[in-house]
Amino acid sequence: MAVVVSSGNAPAFKAKMTVYVFVCVVIAAFGGLIFGYDIGISGGVTAMDDFLKKFFPTVWEKKQHVHENNYCKYDNQFLQLFTSSLYLAALVASFLASAVCSKLGRKPTMQFASVFFLIGVGLTAGAVNIFMLIIGRILLGFGVGFGNQAVPLFLSEIAPAQLRGGLNIVFQLMVTIGIFIANLVNYFTATVHPNGWRIALGGAAVPAIILLFGSFIICETPTSLIERNKNEEGKEALRKIRGVEDINEEYESIVHACEIASQVKDPYRKLLKPASRPPFIIGMLLQLFQQFTGINAIMFYAPVLFQTVGFGSDAALLSAVITGVINVLSTFVGIYLVDRTGRRFLLLQSSVHMLICQLIIGIILAKDLGTTGSLGKPQALVVVIFVCVYVMGFAWSWGPLGWLIPSETFPLETRTAGFAVAVSCNMFFTFVIAQAFLSMLCGMRSGIFFFFSAWIIVMGLFAMFFVPETKGVAIDDMRERVWKPHWFWKRYMLAEDDDVEKRTE
């Protein structure tokens, strides 16, 4: 398929969607699959008695005696911390990963990620004491930090601009597939005693091996090669991924971006300058908003709701299958629409869509669910339907766009640093929600759905006024095409070159 990459009066870059790019996209996106698998597997494993008895005997003891009600499920901060330690490690690792990404390239960063994953999987699945388990979790976190840093950037840089959104969302697609597989694995390994948890944790080795071997097949991005003065190799790589001979214009534009980037000594300092403010603020807030949609809370609560609706002991499996399949399939809708309707349409549409779902769920639970009583079947069915509709909206909008937009809006000189801040913010807010959700649910009850609704209103308004459209704009052309014409952000573009730090400074 031939596409001409053009943005208004910006140069049109010729490109084809080549098989090679497709292969690169799929392999790299395995990084997303491991991330999704990690998100999905922890909850299941920490609920397995064999696992608790071995590593958290006191937690297990207590669990036998707690009386749970509808909102106050068993809540143990220490056990939660075990789950969320991965996000803390990833938060720190993303900064290290950004340096590796700039100095050595996107491809080695992915290779590091897969090695961290493999050692982490070995240690957690083979753990004989808590120490091995924790070190393993930290290494998995490093894998996530390195993978989530390199993969979305890699995808955005190798994709032709016209298809960038869709190709980048393959990352989120793999995240959703990872969550889905993990939920199935949890369900089936829970009945395997006493080592089911080892199989569940060990499963992450499969995508890690695919990523490791696959990473030898994929190319380095032209931008990263040229940035490191390997111009000829960069040109060759560009020709190979674009599938056309005439790549000069795009090549020149990358060289130009690299020249500007080479004048910046300290990308983190540069990030604090006014000209970096638009992508920086948007990149950070999108992470806050993505997590405060309440998606991980909803996913967590889904099995309880499915049980209430009458699926009985199969509730966990059914909830995993139904929400998991909806999550995966709806991501395809995002892939299809993101380069057609654009990013803003998806963000705005889904804000209204998710708000309505959260409000309906909140109202029904507030009205009909006592603390220990249960919902009537019809009400529970409505709640379950709206949980599914809600997951749909997230899957084609705030889920993938939380990764796509920060990966495509920073100029080259702050791209890896800016994206590292975005990744670490995502990890931080995922940590906050993972850590606080159970206590919040217990304290706020159905109010938690109104809490997330309020956030959805805020993020919808933010998207409406402050998130510009980046569909079809070449990745190194955002400043001219996106920020300078924007009603609000243009004020930061006035002193455009004042803040370029010269090497000679």
Ligand code: BGC
């Ligand atoms: C988010 C995760 C979430 C997942 C759900 C991702 O984009 O970062 O926190 O669990 O989407 O599909």
